[in-house]
Amino acid sequence: MAKNKTTETAINVTDFINTYVDNDQKKEDSFQLIALLREWSGFEPKMWGPTIIGFGSYHYKYASGHEGDAPILGFSPRKAEFSLYVYSPTEENKPLLDDLGKFKMGKACIYVKKLSDINIDALEKICKATIAYLNENHECACREV
DSSP states (O other): OOOOSOOBOOOOHHHHHHHHOOOHHHHHHHHHHHHHHHHHHOOOEEEETTTEEEESOEEEEOTTSOEEEEOSEEEEEOSSSEEEEOOOOOTTTGGGGGGSBSOEEOSSOEEESOGGGBOHHHHHHHHHHHHHHHHHHSEEGGGGO
């Protein structure tokens, strides 16, 4: 079975942002996202793999037998846009996207160019709904919060 590449690392989050992110607005947005996701999740930021900043963790197991750990909430300040790993695609959660603002949806993430393009209150609702979903459906560190 393939090893999961996205695992928690010891890389310093602030150092990562200051060296990896070359745009001042993206740096500012990254630090704002850290503050928000820390507040909403109750967890400190940690690096997952080379470019994902994650908060907390949960254990997943697919029907195929593949299993691993992933951050409860997370984001990556990629060159073109932010990848937000904050959404659980359930029927109950789909309406929450209606108020989010300007974004694109990927298979596992929400893409936004900058934080000013989205509604932070809507993002908070999405994040909290995801925490609740993961708490209910997976072995989740969020139960300890």
